[in-house]
Amino acid sequence: MPENKPGADALFVLKPKDGNPKEEFKKVMKGFNSGKRTERKQANKRLVEEARRIGFMGILGPRERKALDLRFPEEGEEDITQKECGKYFGVSPTRVQQIEAKALAKLRVASRKSAG
Numbered sequence: 001m002p003e004n005k006p007g008a009d010a011l012f013v014l015k016p017k018d019g020n021p022k023e024e025f026k027k028v029m030k031g032f033n034s035g036k037r038t039e040r041k042q043a044n045k046r047l048v049e050e051a052r053r054i055g056f057m058g059i060l061g062p063r064e065r066k067a068l069d070l071r072f073p074e075e076g077e078e079d080i081t082q083k084e085c086g087k088y089f090g091v092s093p094t095r096v097q098q099i100e101a102k103a104l105a106k107l108r109v110a111s112r113k114s115a116g
Contacts, residue, residue: 044104048072051107059110063089064103071100 048068051057057065070085082093082100089096 045072
């Protein structure tokens with residue numbers, strides 16, 4: 001490693017086993033991010049449950065409410081993926097993620113206002 005570049009010794013290169021560096025990177029990142037993703041999903045689920053309990057779901061539009069109901073169902077019901085939710089609405093999974101994010105943001109704002 002060149003001595004004149006600070007932190008150069010901390011860099012590494014993935015040696016792909018299957019010859020595809022992108023796939024190898026995805027495998028590594030999937031394991032790395034899985035804990036954070038699970039924590040975020042649990043936090044969002046708690047937010048939606050609290051909004052249902054308090055009655056904040058009324059501030060959402062019908063599409064936003066249905067998306068959250070499908071993605072974060074009540075106890076005993078099975079949640080679905082963004083891809084499955086997209087098929088239900090006839091949109092892409094990315095659009096479902098956008099609808100979900102907007103709805104969750106509205107709920108966060110409402111919960112902060114009610115707490116303060």
